[in-house]
Amino acid sequence: MIERLLVSGGVILAVAAPVAQEAAPGALSPRNASYTIAARLDPARRTIDGTERIAWRNITASATGELQFHLYWNAWRDTRSSWMRERLLAGGRDLADRPPQDRASMDISSIAVNGTTLPFTYIAPGDGNTDDRTVIRVALPAAVPPGGAADIRVTWRAHVPRTYARTGAIADYFFLAQWFPKLGVLQDTGWNCHQFHAATEFFSDFGTYDVSLTVPDGWIVGATGREQSRKANGDGTATHRYRQDDVHDFAWTTSPDYVEFRQTFRHATLPAVEMRLLLQPEHKGQEQRHFDATIAALRYYGEWYGAYPYGHVTVIDPAWQSGAGGMEYPTLFTAGSRWMAPRGVASPEGVTVHEAGHQFWYGIVANNEFEHAWLDEGFNTFSTARAIEQAFTPNYLAERYFGGFVPWVFRDIAISRATDGNRLGGYRSAARMDAQITPTFRYWPPTAGAITYNKTATWLHTLERLLGWDTLQTIMTTYFQRWAFRHPTPEDFFAVANEVSGRDLTWFFDEAVRGSHVFDYGIQLLRSEHDRERDRHDTVVAVRRYGEAIFPVDVLVTFEDGSTARERWDGRDRWTMYRYTRAAKAKQAVVDPDRVLLLDLNYTNNSRTLVPRAGEASRKWMLTWVAWAQDLLMTYGFFV
Numbered sequence: 001m002i003e004r005l006l007v008s009g010g011v012i013l014a015v016a017a018p019v020a021q022e023a024a025p026g027a028l029s030p031r032n033a034s035y036t037i038a039a040r041l042d043p044a045r046r047t048i049d050g051t052e053r054i055a056w057r058n059i060t061a062s063a064t065g066e067l068q069f070h071l072y073w074n075a076w077r078d079t080r081s082s083w084m085r086e087r088l089l090a091g092g093r094d095l096a097d098r099p100p101q102d103r104a105s106m107d108i109s110s111i112a113v114n115g116t117t118l119p120f121t122y123i124a125p126g127d128g129n130t131d132d133r134t135v136i137r138v139a140l141p142a143a144v145p146p147g148g149a150a151d152i153r154v155t156w157r158a159h160v161p162r163t164y165a166r167t168g169a170i171a172d173y174f175f176l177a178q179w180f181p182k183l184g185v186l187q188d189t190g191w192n193c194h195q196f197h198a199a200t201e202f203f204s205d206f207g208t209y210d211v212s213l214t215v216p217d218g219w220i221v222g223a224t225g226r227e228q229s230r231k232a233n234g235d236g237t238a239t240h241r242y243r244q245d246d247v248h249d250f251a252w253t254t255s256p257d258y259v260e261f262r263q264t265f266r267h268a269t270l271p272a273v274e275m276r277l278l279l280q281p282e283h284k285g286q287e288q289r290h291f292d293a294t295i296a297a298l299r300y301y302g303e304w305y306g307a308y309p310y311g312h313v314t315v316i317d318p319a320w321q322s323g324a325g326g327m328e329y330p331t332l333f334t335a336g337s338r339w340m341a342p343r344g345v346a347s348p349e350g351v352t353v354h355e356a357g358h359q360f361w362y363g364i365v366a367n368n369e370f371e372h373a374w375l376d377e378g379f380n381t382f383s384t385a386r387a388i389e390q391a392f393t394p395n396y397l398a399e400r401y402f403g404g405f406v407p408w409v410f411r412d413i414a415i416s417r418a419t420d421g422n423r424l425g426g427y428r429s430a431a432r433m434d435a436q437i438t439p440t441f442r443y444w445p446p447t448a449g450a451i452t453y454n455k456t457a458t459w460l461h462t463l464e465r466l467l468g469w470d471t472l473q474t475i476m477t478t479y480f481q482r483w484a485f486r487h488p489t490p491e492d493f494f495a496v497a498n499e500v501s502g503r504d505l506t507w508f509f510d511e512a513v514r515g516s517h518v519f520d521y522g523i524q525l526l527r528s529e530h531d532r533e534r535d536r537h538d539t540v541v542a543v544r545r546y547g548e549a550i551f552p553v554d555v556l557v558t559f560e561d562g563s564t565a566r567e568r569w570d571g572r573d574r575w576t577m578y579r580y581t582r583a584a585k586a587k588q589a590v591v592d593p594d595r596v597l598l599l600d601l602n603y604t605n606n607s608r609t610l611v612p613r614a615g616e617a618s619r620k621w622m623l624t625w626v627a628w629a630q631d632l633l634m635t636y637g638f639f640v
């Protein structure tokens with residue numbers, strides 16, 4: 001999704017896991033959790049009645065005597081769920097104060113496994129909250145061995161809420177995600193089926209989804225997959241059947257108001273993608289901006305990491321005030337436009353590129369979002385900024401006034417990837433709040449987004465500057481292709497990074513990911529004195545590590561005759577000192593002159609200039625810093 005809570009604001013080489021050998025010929029994924037669903041929406045009552053049949057296969061090395069399912073919508077049933085408790089901790093009283101009819105529920109009528117109806121119990125594996133009803137366990141009469149299968153049938157009724165977490169309804173606009181009882185992921189260590197938490201998203205196995213959706217006749221439907229058939233039922237409803245292979249989720253939307261557009265993405269080396277856009281009627285005229293942003297993601301992510309393999313994608317423009325914008329689902333995502341979207345500002349393009357980009361980091365490389373949300377959100381925030389820079393430069397700062405209605409574009413402040421694109425300002429506010437490697441659902445809720453999105457993007461950009469883009473791109477391509485249609489962990493990424501770069505980067509991941517230390521290098525002292533006896537200038541430069549985190553840095557000293565001295569410091573001690581005896585007096589000393597270490601929390605101490613700073617040079621320098629600081633502050637404000 002697009003982060004708004006806090007800073008608030010090739011061809012794929014289908015490298016199958018050994019366990020995937022039983023998958024169908026031509027399958028990209030193991031397809032071990034396939035769903036056939038029939039669901040009927042009653043818009044007046046806001047209910048969904050559903051039946052599902054899950055063909056599940058145990059692809060682990062261990063037998064299991066139980067099944068675990070997510071019932072996500074029960075997070076919005078009352079204020080005692082773990083999701084709601086965490087959201088209240090992060091500030092969100094309005095969500096809790098809603099009337100009962102705007103809340104959600106998911107009630108199971110029956111679960112049968114291999115023809116036997118079985119009882120179920122609610123469990124709370126993450127926090128022991130016995131009031132949470134988002135996970136159930138079903139004990140099996142007979143264990144399912146490795147390679148064994150189960151035929152699971154579930155019937156349920158759900159109440160559609162006023163939108164929570166991008167899911168729900170407003171008037172006759174429905175956006176429905178996490179809307180069916182969904183299996184957790186069985187791993188060699190047991191079931192991984194976390195309760196629904198406020199700061200995390202989802203995790204599930206790949207399969208084929210074959211879903212029949214019954215809605216009022218004449219309503220437009222958008223969904224994961226391609227429409228297979230549509231038939232009027234003669235009772236005022238129509239049933240739309242959608243199907244998709246090799247995905248791990250299914251979301252859909254329906255409304256009588258959508259206006260439909262189609263275009264095709266074409267590229268010299270990437271497969272064509274049919275793009276379907278369902279636009280709100282009042283946004284007619286903005287369709288090309290949605291397509292162009294989707295094309296940017298398909299193009300640059302495709303060129304950098306690997307091809308989008310599904311051949312089609314659906315872009316949803318959510319209804320005004322629906323709260324459903326900026327969220328990713330397989331082959332479908334929600335964008336989000338705004339009144340008077342000015343040219344030269346990458347909005348709505350930013351959100352569209354980001355959500356389209358999630359088709360790669362989330363959709364194809366499917367990490368566990370409960371535990372390591374940064375693996376998709378952070379990688380995608382970094383990739384979004386890079387794609388935006390390629391496709392939409394120049395891109396200017398914009399502010400909105402008069403209650404957010406009237407945009408004003410600051411054409412003298414170009415948005416830079418180093419600040420806006422990687423959200424340094426957003427990271428700074430939460431730098432010490434949690435070690436990034438902490439399971440995401442255990443992050444301090446009010447600052448989880450800052451680490452998940454901003455810190456990750458900033459350290460990836462730092463890695464880009466440390467290793468060079470060619471090396472980082474090769475790392476990310478290798479990681480993408482090796483882990484496509486599988487579930488990587490952070491250690492899997494670190495291993496690829498070390499292997500591909502040919503360097504042991506453990507020290508960097510220890511600092512940036514495994515810990516919560518902050519980086520801050522600065523010039524503590526710059527002194528240059530005239531030695532009359534020798535008619536030379538003695539210069540002393542002291543560089544200090546103010547933060548706990550360690551990173552090798554360059555130090556550049558410039559002298560008045562234009563000569564320079566460049567030093568390389570391993571950055572380990574608390575400080576180091578350099579001395580020079582030269583004809584010229586020193587002018588300036590800078591630590592990290594190339595700004596490799598974008599994680600440095602305080603750039604204002606990174607340079608010292610000997611006074612007096614006269615003339616044009618100092619003014620120019622000052623203006624640069626003022627513009628930079630302004631950019632940063634405004635960037636922060638922009639996302640609030």
Ligand SMILES: [Zn+2]
Pocket residue numbers: 001002003354358377380
């Ligand atoms: Zn996202």
